[in-house]
Amino acid sequence: MKPKQCTKCGMCEPDVTFHKNQSRCTLCRAEYSIEYRRKNKIRIARQQAEYQKKNSDAVSDAYVKRLLLTQLCITVAEVTPKMIEIKRKQILLHREFKKIKNHLRERTE
Numbered sequence: 256m257k258p259k260q261c262t263k264c265g266m267c268e269p270d271v272t273f274h275k276n277q278s279r280c281t282l283c284r285a286e287y288s289i290e291y292r293r294k295n296k297i298r299i300a301r302q303q304a305e306y307q308k309k310n311s312d313a314v315s316d317a318y319v320k321r322l323l324l325t326q327l328c329i330t331v332a333e334v335t336p337k338m339i340e341i342k343r344k345q346i347l348l349h350r351e352f353k354k355i356k357n358h359l360r361e362r363t364e
């Protein structure tokens with residue numbers, strides 16, 4: 256099989272490596288992603304903020320499980336779906352309460 260050539264730097268295998276189905280070598284891709292992040296800092300930050308806002312109401316099983324393990328000092332095998340369900344409700348209630356508290360604080364300031 257003919258060695259694959261990078262479309263950016265022109266280097267060939269085996270001097271450079273490629274990710275599967277990519278036409279640019281790993282070095283050129285790394286360089287490109289650093290450059291992309293530098294150029295799009297603001298846009299990336301905005302996307303991240305939006306994502307966090309959208310997902311702040313969702314409480315994943317993994318997140319609830321992690322809290323249960325650390326707070327109750329139990330093992331993964333001891334976690335039941337019922338525990339996850341109750342803990343999730345507690346987290347959501349806690350968040351609601353925090354919203355009320357913040358709201359009241361804003362009003363009095």
Ligand SMILES: [Zn+2]
Pocket residue numbers: 261262263264265266271279280281282283284
């Ligand atoms: Zn390259």
